[in-house]
Amino acid sequence: METATANPKTAEETRLNRAFAALSDPLRRRLVARLAQGDATVNELAEPFAVTLQAVSKHLKVLEEAGLITRSRDAQRRPCHLDAAALGRLTAWLDGYRQLVEERYERLDALLASEEHHHDHDQDHPGQR
Template sequence: MQTLDAAFSALADPTRRAILSRLALGEATVLELAKPFDMSQPAVSRHLKVLETAGLITRRVEGAKRPCRLASSAIGEIDRWLDMLRQALEQNYNRLDGVLAQMEQEEEGNVK
């Protein structure tokens, strides 16, 4: 989990989130990413470097091009987090069960 801090700061930037959003649709080259964001290729490359270091994207070599895609490990981290969110929610809702039991008991008391 040493990449967590890096992933967190990488995701804090709106441009990098937009780049990830585009990559969620499929692989893209620097040139393809630079166009819709109205950014220079070096600027896009800097963002990609941050995302790659954080382990959120991977790049492969295809001739002179280095297309980027979302890293499967990033997707794995999200799945793992979903499990934790499920646990946190389950704790809240287990407590809610107790609150509801008490509410319904009081309700019955009022009716009688």
């Protein structure tokens, strides 16, 4: 599969860099959570938080440059819209690696089970280890 190996700088990796970096800030993640409920302007987004409007404006710029949100225009307002596809790219990255780990785990399980020829207990996946 794709799974960017040791490539120096693909555009895709740059995009992931920006997106994960954007989500590393708790306030930005709360903005994302808020935007999941519906589009909102900068003022609306800033209102619940104990920071200045300028700080929120900066955070939104980061989210926008990371491709996580898009912005339109309504008079003086600039409503923000959360981009579902961008979130999907992040889950795809994470889930690809998660699946690799689980596959390896299952193969190890199978190996252990096959080598245990004097027992035969069911080796079902145990949810959380």
